[in-house]
Amino acid sequence: MTQTPNVRWGVLGTAKIAREKVIPAMQRSAFAEVTAIASRMRERAESTAANLGIAKAYGTYRELLDDADIDAVYISLPNHLHVPWAVKCLEAGKHVLCEKPVGLSPAEAEELLLAAGKYPGLKVMEAFMYRFHPQWRQAKQWVTEGAIGDLKVIQSVFSYYNADPANIRNQVEAGGGGLMDIGCYCVSLSRLIFGAEPVRVLGMQEHDPMMGTDRVTSGILDFGTGSSHFTCSTQLMYYQRVNIMGTTGRIEIEVPFNPLPDKAVKVWLHRQSGTEERVFSDINQFTIQADEFSRAILDGTPAPFPLDDAVKNMRVIAQVVKSAAAGAWV
Template sequence: MKKLKLGVLGVSSHFVKRVLFPLKHSSSIEIYAIASRNYEKAKKFALKHDISKYYGSYEELLGDKDVDFVYIPLPNHLHVEYIKKSADAGKHVICEKPLALSYEKSKEAFDYTNTKGILLMEAFMYKLHPQWKRAWEIVQSGEIGKVRSIYCQFSYDNEDPSNIRNIKEYGGGGLYDIGVYAVSSARFMMDEEPKKVLCELNRHPEWKIDILSSGILDFGTKRSMFTVSTQAFPYQNVSVFGTSGVLSIKVPFNMYPDVPGEISVETSIGKRTIFTKPEDQYKLEFEEFARAISEKIPLPVSVKDSLSNARVIDALFESAKRQSWTEL
């Protein structure tokens, strides 16, 4: 199969640390072009990493007729603007989460790309890792009984005031950055949408972004709870509690590409550990998106899924503002 040519908007640290290396070893994707608002930065990066084209503006890259699709890892507040510009240029788009800073803006972006015949996908890479497929199969098998609750903890420590995740105007804060994973994974494992939510946010006194966020998603007869923090010891875990047992995913989101996924299951019979094949979830994510372009298969993260997640995030912010339950 002919390799699809990828253009990247911005030399983001996330792209460099998580995406660059695995895609250099892809059989279906070529990192063909890179753009930065600093031409010399783009040039230096491209020459270092053997990338064919480099540009001093995002618009120049979008004007390259050989680019098949683009990756947008820009600050959150720029996502919708460059999704639309990419669609205008005829480029399919994989965009970092959150795709937009509200449900309405997310819907606007999806509607716009749809009218242009452009594929748009939100980059929830964890869904492509085999450990989540295996966890889903175990839950569906009934081994832990009927699901009653899910708990997610996700945290890291970032106290750099210049980091984009700590700038309110850029869409910074823990709920947008990692709370979206807690919501997405709960909706995935519950296989339904919450009816109401409750949320409490602790904000940084100067930066005004949420640095400690806790929420409850009420699904009627079951609930999901989470706490995420951008100023705490780095940690992540997801546990699914059923009527007959509990399932836990040790590293649910930022899984190492060379380490097996680890799932523990505990029931009245005893405790067992399941390991899944080491995989690079970013490579899988981009290659599945490329297949959706080339082979017209469904996107691994659907439009409906992304919009449903955005609606819940909106409701959590509204709940924190009102200090009460918010219905969806």
């Protein structure tokens, strides 16, 4: 494909996150152009394209992959379709930005990693957009610089209420449930801040008796030098917060996962000497993600986060589930 000033993106799926968050953010990117969208219902693709000013609408995913004018694909499909279609994108010569979690299991994630290895010129990345927000880069910098002393404990909570059985997030066969949908953030941020993998995990889950999905999951990740404690839920009052605690200080992130770009968010560094506050406003983490991944494509540099990171995250998620089933550390 001929390189253009911008990366030409196609979108698989018309999920709410794509329509309302990712596509509008990508359209503000300095290095990305959304040129096509596909849905299994052509009418839905056409209406979404019309609403968002996208030039092409396809009634099948295959048609979009066959479009030679598309350089990269953003996958916003349900979890169980992530790996199958990411592999098909690679086979079609497209770079891939895939929604989280990257798959349903470590085996699926490893399957994608193996497939990606066959196409060294193509980039694949899991779309954990929170990592691109400067509030997280500030938090990581504070930890690295020793601003809170020795890192010992991370506490994170992420919850919302959605008991609709028709919602894809509440369907077991599609990879629904709290841990896969939002608990994956808690696992990811723990590994990001500790800069390591947990040596053992302890999980506890409560499942919806009708839908079978985990509606509350709590976990402890033991990193040897410290631990991360989290709770995620699809049936609790909406809330999110992260505290990163060290021997001499604490970092508190007000809206850690999905801050609105038109609202200022705050991060605090609490120490005995006082509190330092950082305010971040007019920032769209989805746009930054699109900028940095597109630049990597254009410049031929590595993706901002390697696909191996997604595999490791899936392994920890699977261990939390295994521990919860066994009622013991694993």
